[in-house]
Amino acid sequence: MSYIDKISSPYIHSLTSINEVMRQVIFALVPGIIVTTWFLGWGVLVHCVLAVCFALAFEAIMLTLRKRPLQDFMYDGSAIITGLLFALTITPFAPWWVSLSGICFAIVVAKHLYGGLGYNIFNPAMAGYAFVLICFPVELNYWPTMLNHAVAGGSGVIESLKIIFIGLPYEGLDSLSGATPLAFTKSQLNGMVMLSEFSSGPLFGSLGGKGWEWIGLAFLAGGVWLMIKGIIKWQIPLIFIFILFALSLIFHGHDPERYASSMFNLFTGGTLLAAFFIATDPVTASATPRGKIIYAAGIGLLTYIIRTWGGYPDGIAFAVLIMNAAVPFIDNVTRPDVFGKVES
Amino acid sequence: MSSEVHTRFNRELHSFPGGLELKTHKELTNSKESLRTPLPDKIILPLQQHIGSPSETIVKKGDTVLKGQKIAQASGYISVPVHASTSGKILDIGTCQSIHIKSEQVPCIIIEPDGEDAWFELEPVTDYLSIDPEILQRLIYEAGMVGMGGAGFPAHVKLNEGTATAIDTLIINGVECEPYISCDDRIIREKADYIVSGTRMLQHAIQAEHCVIAVEEDMPEAFEALNALIDDDIELVTVPARYPAGGEKQLIKVLTGKEVPAGGLPIHIGIVMHNVGTAAAAFRAVTRGEPLLSRYVTVSGNVEDPRNLQVLLGTPVEHCLEQVGYHPRDDEAVIMGGPMMGKYIHDISMPVVKTTNSILVTSGFNRSREKPCIGCGDCVDVCPAKLLPQELFAYARAKDYEEVRALHLFDCIECGCCAYVCPSNIPLVKYYREAKTDIAIYEKKQAGYEHARHRFEARSERLDRIENRVDDRFDKIKTLSTDQDPVEEDKQSYIRAAVERMKQKKNKKKD
């Protein structure tokens, strides 16, 4: 190989880079983080910091073990995003070791065993989350109640640190925590309570769960900004949202007492976070035009199925993981026809 | 203005998939008058400036040649002659560095100009619209005409194939989609009459029913220049400035909505395309008898006075750069061709050839390090051939050529859109080129295997046959005598003697 072979056309470049893309995504997450912190207490921020630190640490360890250049990959920001997304999906009351084990699983197993950035089949943050959800269901079940967010016992910085590093004060737990609106709805519906009997309760706001609607809107804002900047494409978020919306509309219309409304489905839980930040992860999403549509529709469908009939209150993590597993197959069967394809 | 023309001919424009909107930088050069480049000290004429087989020299070292004299003849159907671009002495017939599809070193003829620029005897043909199309094709072939847009496909082949099939449309391509390049723009503005007449001539040569000249929408002056000259027989169309709208298949899609079959040629759907430069040069070749000796070259980028030059073929790149004030710098590279598809040249003594449309001095090649593909799919969105660049890349790197082929690697036009947008800075086109080369080598090897196997099997069969016959003979001999085979013994003794003789010889040599 002579020197000439190393330089190849084109000689100009759009000047976008992975680092730039990742930085924009992190910026877009900021409003969501702020609003989530506002409603769920300082624990969110503490977990964000924790998870990002763990993520960077594991990334560095794995890169060193695999003898890959640290400076190339440490600054690409992908580990930071994994950390942030993980922190935003777990409850702020979760103990610190949940973050540790979840991030460890995410970075080590889901990402680096497959070869690191660009090669992972599964979304690291969601793999980590599903892992802790299966291993520590109890710890992940306590969520801060939204009833009196500003003055809630768990919302001070010191209190949050205490909860995360020492544990939840088990006396007076009920005043601090409660189920998420999704989990509450599920348990009520399973108990054959009609939706109309509890949907005007204190957990519910005008659009979705009380407070959750604002969190959702903040992520929506960040996502729309990313779409305008051209960082993420419209297909995946919009089709995912559309399918979820349409399915819940059909079933809600069919039986409003048994199935929650479309708005409730969209603005509660991690729907909008997942739509704009998780499902759009380029590495694990389909890359072909038709594949993107199938992938997004699949996540919407599975999310609705698991939420409505499955055992978990919010199925997004599992839906994303299942569709991640299907992506290589989808990509294979949705290869676009080449320009000037000859009909044989 | 352009809408008027659209309605006049009712040509509905289509769009091709993918593509990019690039900053064109054409304002650097497109408003400046082109200059004739003075004679260089040395003219280097590679024998292969086109796609196909190299031409064969018909002159000797030391011969004196005149401008326009044929110095190399075509060596096959897909080949063209080469002519001396100026009068002078043949300095050498050797090899030189040149831009060519496969190898860097190509045979060439080096001429030392005598400064007189004396013309060879020319044979102009004026009644070009009434003569037989085949004579026209012959004249164009004799002039060494190749596609001047960049690929360098011999022009006469396209014309010949044209008469064999019924041609619906002749497209004259003035769409210069690559940034910086403005040589087509300039040639249209300065030689509009040549182009329009040349277009009519080519239409006659292939007997096409329709004829379209396409220019880009950001060349209004060129459009006006042509518009003033054409009648209703030629359509003049402006197409949106979008890279790579000037690509053959892309332009056909834009103008007609038809897609050239994958792996096929435009001729298969009744279309022939020629560059505006080819039309002008062909006209000159026929009406004035001048073979292809010079061309418009855009010299742009980081030079003092970027502009278009009329350069004699074989002029060293260095000489062209001197005309516009070039100061070499370490972080710059000289590129032949445009920034998207051009080729980096490390030796600027390389000559300008028939396909050189631009010489570009750029510092843009210094790119940051290649990162892993994150599968963002941006490349899929911009690919004009509707391929999956990221998968092609993955399989090409893994050297899985079967899969690469299934992904239509050979439909890749190497336009560079994918590498341009790649956030991981992957030089995708480089990988594709390497894969294409490797596949060619692999296929050659495989053909060799097949051939060897065939020969081995033939030999085995023959040996079997002989053995059977020998056995028969042995049986006969055995019945006659039980002595040792005399033939065999004779052989052995002969070999022993010979070995002895040669050993002595060897020893003598050593002493």
Next chain:
Amino acid sequence: MLGVLIILLLALIRGFLISRSPETTVQQGKFEDILSALPQTQCGKCNYSGCQPYAEAIVRGEADINQCPPGGETTIKTIAKLLGRQVKPLNPENGLEKDKHIALIDETLCIGCVKCIKACPVDAILGAAKQMHSVLAEECTGCELCVAPCPMDCISMQAVTG
């Protein structure tokens, strides 16, 4: 008792079906493909007498896939893919992969013994007894089989460029 009878009956039917069933395995269908992936030098470096016996040995599972030095990495990859096995490096015991070489006869030393002609598997050497021999460069596969038989050691392997 009844159980034993039933089992016996089933076993009988099974045996009948197996006996009637033609025997081919997955691997046997691959013989042609493997053979065409081998370089056909017939050099015997794989410890088999030629490419065909080696291909047969691979199909039978006797030989490993990394014993062909002339084919090198490409051949190993192709066979590995055909058989769904892991790619492994060439076995150095069989030789090393190198660029293509062809035989060249030093014509000043050749005594015309025809031994190399007999050794050549692809008839790439021209010549007759007591006449000087010459290698047809286009046909030579670089198997080196002609080198050893030459009594004059006048055959050398030359690298081919391009």
Next chain:
Amino acid sequence: MEGFFLVLISSALVNNIVVSHVIGTDPALVATQRRDVAYGISTIMLILLPLTTVIATATTQFILIPLQLQYLQTLVFVILIIMIVYGLRLWSRLWSGPFGKSGSEMFLPLAGVNVTVLGTLLLNQQQDNNLFYSFIFGLGTAIGFALMLALLTAINTRVEMADVPAPLKGPSITLITLGLISMAFLGFSGLIK
């Protein structure tokens, strides 16, 4: 009708033979290294499983139970499977059979001797399905199996090209992938009781 879908979805997705019951893991590991093997085995399973479950259920109900020979069940099933496999083979050789010209019958022995088929039969017996549901169960299981093979094969081709640490290349990373997929499929738990 509801039962039909329940059994089908349960056997195909929720209680997938490869990732929920780990019975199908072994053939999945072997077959997913190559696309044509995966395709062949999937085709065979789609025909073999419904057929064997129905025949096995019939055998149990009409022969073994009336004769009180349930203790011979496993043995009889093993022989049945081999019988059916060779029967299918003979059929495809003599009269082109159910696989047509796909050449899939090459993989019949491979499919026949693996544990997936026997496992499916025994699982089916545990659920006391009648003939019709046995058929659906066999079909669902085969669909689940084929789906998993399709996904895994596609993932494998991608992982093969990835920068996987050397010790994990090949079947080990496939096992990790399987683990992650099973984790994802846990999301279906509780869908059907």
